[in-house]
Amino acid sequence: MLRAELDALPITEKEDGREWRSQNEHVAHSCGHDGHMAILLGIAKKLAQTPPACGEIVLLFQPAEETGAGARAVIESEKFDASLHPDIAYALHNQPGRPFGEISIREGSFACASRGMIIKLHGYCSHAAHPEQGLSPVHAMCRLLEALEQLPQSLPTSKDLRLVTAVHAQLGEVTFGTTPGEAIVMVTLRTATDVLMQPLVKAAHDLIERVTQEAGLTYDIEFRDIFAAVINDQQATTDVIHCAQKCGKMLTLLEATNRWSEDFGVYSTVCRCAMFLLGAGETARVLHDSAYDFPDALIEHGVEMFWALLNEQQLFAD
Ligand SMILES: [Zn+2]
Missing domain, CATH: 3.40.630.10 (Zn peptidases)
Structure with missing residues (x-):
């Protein structure tokens, strides 16, 4: 063929x-x-x-x-x-x-194998004058953007490529009066083989679980554009x-x-x-x-x- x-x-x-x-x-x-x-x-x-x-x-x-x-x-x-x-x-x-x-x-x-990962972080909004009354995902979002890209370094060494690239992020609404209640982080995971992908996906899951738990947020994850x-x-x-x-x-x-x-x-x-x-x-x-x-x-x-x-x-x- x-x-x-x-x-x-x-x-x-x-x-x-x-x-x-x-x-x-x-x-x-x-x-x-x-x-x-x-x-x-x-x-x-x-x-x-x-x-x-x-x-x-x-x-x-x-x-x-x-x-x-x-x-x-x-x-x-x-x-x-x-x-x-x-x-x-x-x-x-x-x-x-x-x-x-x-x-x-x-x-x-x-x-490489690759897959797009969409992470949605859920908190709740408040008046911007009273951020303490809301639950903003801003710090969790920043932590995730940085930590997800560094994830391959935290895994056992491999001679083959593993890469996480942050490609998009969105926080709350375009307004000065309201704190953000929602955030989206999008990253692309990339590995030289399919076998290397699963531990990277698991490590990303564990990280997101940890960061959101500490921040008191809930989350959901979706995968798109999955390539073997x-x-x-x-x-x-x-x-x-x-x-x-x-x-x-x-x-x-x-x-x-x-x-x-x-x-x-x-x-x-x-x-x-x-x-x-x-x-x-x-x-x-x-x-x-x-x-x-x-x-x-x-x-x-x-x-x-x-x-x-x-x-x-x-x-x-x-
Ligand atoms: Zn092409």
Whole structure:
């Protein structure tokens, strides 16, 4: 199975006169998923001319990667077991900042597991002239913002990445007359593997419990945008390395897990998987930038790699 993503982002694309600028306001392909789709269509075109002699090839155009919901919906769909269930799955992602056309990959943990955590703190309001009559979550909120980011340091040491990033906070209402009764803290938890995520989640829970108890507050917690880590299978990774060498591509074996997340990780739970990066050029704008533009010249590099990977599976007659 070869997988590309369909979705765009809620970003207003920069107005710089390009003809192919998004026609939908505040919707843009700022992650280059349109380029990934074009690559898969390139493979479809080649398969129309040269169909496989045996086996089945699935070209999966998957929606909702950015929210982490798409891959899970695919594997939970009835159609997946009945007609798709692949033996092996490959995906690529373009990567600005890396040499154009370069292939980079690592075996094992390739991209981090992550999840958004929304913590709602509940106290009660009072007149701002009488703060002692209210129960403000302000100090608990400040403590949590600081302590949650420091949480990984309090856990047993690990050579693999664990990271908590505060991304949003909200306190009370925009008014000078009332003390806040409610607060929201949002953080993103990130770990190199799924196994590392659970202790981090538990530590966050324990911390929130302790801080709110001391402050006399109640709380609730919600998780959003849950991504599994992308774990590259040994054989599938070797195939990518072999194909990159066969195609004469510049090849880099990555030392560290990529800190971002990709919902392709979900497929690791059902089949052998490998994801690799396709360098989009050192001067290209970063992903999710409003001025980002997938370089079309990259399409043939992606097609070449995917085609080599299909040939590696011996699906075609000699
Ligand atoms: Zn993306």
